[in-house]
Amino acid sequence: MMCAATATGDWWARGIGGQIGGAFSHESEHDLALMVSDFLENGCSSGADSWCSSDSDSGLSDLHHLADKISFYKRTVAQYESDLLLIVHSLVQSIKDTDLHRIKSGPCNASCINFSLVKLLRLSGYDAAVCVSKWQGSGKVPGGDHEYIDVVNCINAGSSERVIIDVDFRSHFEIARAVDTYDRILKSLPAIYVGSLTRLKRYLQVMAEAARSSLKQNSMPLPPWRSLAYLQAKWYSPYQRQFDPDNQNFSSVDSSYHKQCGRHLKRLQSSLQFETEGERLMKPINGDNNRGMKFERRKHSLFRAL
Numbered sequence: 447m448m449c450a451a452t453a454t455g456d457w458w459a460r461g462i463g464g465q466i467g468g469a470f471s472h473e474s475e476h477d478l479a480l481m482v483s484d485f486l487e488n489g490c491s492s493g494a495d496s497w498c499s500s501d502s503d504s505g506l507s508d509l510h511h512l513a514d515k516i517s518f519y520k521r522t523v524a525q526y527e528s529d530l531l532l533i534v535h536s537l538v539q540s541i542k543d544t545d546l547h548r549i550k551s552g553p554c555n556a557s558c559i560n561f562s563l564v565k566l567l568r569l570s571g572y573d574a575a576v577c578v579s580k581w582q583g584s585g586k587v588p589g590g591d592h593e594y595i596d597v598v599n600c601i602n603a604g605s606s607e608r609v610i611i612d613v614d615f616r617s618h619f620e621i622a623r624a625v626d627t628y629d630r631i632l633k634s635l636p637a638i639y640v641g642s643l644t645r646l647k648r649y650l651q652v653m654a655e656a657a658r659s660s661l662k663q664n665s666m667p668l669p670p671w672r673s674l675a676y677l678q679a680k681w682y683s684p685y686q687r688q689f690d691p692d693n694q695n696f697s698s699v700d701s702s703y704h705k706q707c708g709r710h711l712k713r714l715q716s717s718l719q720f721e722t723e724g725e726r727l728m729k730p731i732n733g734d735n736n737r738g739m740k741f742e743r744r745k746h747s748l749f750r751a752l
Contacts, residue, residue, distance in 0.1 A: 509628060510627065512652050512655060513630070513634065515648075519649060522645075527642065530572075530597060530640055537567065538563060538718060541563070554706060556614050556710055559613055560595055564576050567597065574595060574611075575596060575687035575689050576593060576687070576689075579680060579682075587675045592679075592683075594613075596609065596687070610641060612638065616637065619657065623661075623666065627660075628659075628660035637717035643682070650678055651674060
């Protein structure tokens with residue numbers, strides 16, 4: 447059963463925990479392009495000669511500390527979020543290329559996958575929707591928009607909580623010339639984020655600090671589109687919930703789905719399979735038979751993942 451506050455279709459709401467900016471600026475993409483150009487020309491020129499991909503001694507301990515935090519956050523998950531994560535993984539693995547339908551005329555940015563997943567979640571009884579957040583540029587934070595999924599969980603008759611689902615979570619933290627330890631932290635993040643806004647904010651804080659530490663080792667400043675304020679704007683800004691894309695009939699077979707979404711889906715499914723296998727190998731092994739062989743196989747797999 448859906449909460450009364452979320453039973454209707456499209457509506458504008460404010461993200462929990464605050465927001466960055468007000469109404470969406472239609473010039474946000476242009477503003478971001480200018481900011482990127484200015485950053486490349488002025489912000490990182492001093493570090494161009496020192497770019498590298500190895501950890502310094504001072505930065506290494508900081509990044510290891512941040513890696514421990516990521517590991518802790520992955521283990522401390524509420525039961526509802528843990529159960530939903532398993533459902534989401536199963537549903538994503540069930541999506542086929544032919545389930546992906548053209549949502550937009552321009553770049554899709556995983557909209558096909560988001561709407562397919564929302565359809566399956568709603569059929570499973572969840573109050574799920576695609577959320578489109580938009581924010582205006584302010585100071586050093588460029589304006590923009592972001593698309594993700596939320597599931598509204600009714601706690602009781604008078605309150606509810608949102609669980610955030612982002613199917614392309616790691617891409618938000620990719621940086622140039624990352625040091626080796628940062629790359630390992632990035633790969634340790636969940637392929638799909640499923641969790642509360644509170645836990646999400648902890649991830650954002652750690653990854654913004656890790657990015658700053660990695661870039662500092664190469665004498666490079668943190669770009670504004672990897673700052674904590676910009677990251678928070680993606681999920682904490684005003685958003686609109688959508689259950690179905692406009693003028694889209696999901697019951698019809700559409701052979702013109704975005705090829706890029708088909709490739710993205712395959713990569714995502716492979717990442718989930720790899721992640722599930724890694725978690726299985728991390729579980730304690732019962733019995734003494736072949737313990738040494740299993741440990742070596744586990745260690746080899748983990749190092750390959752890192």
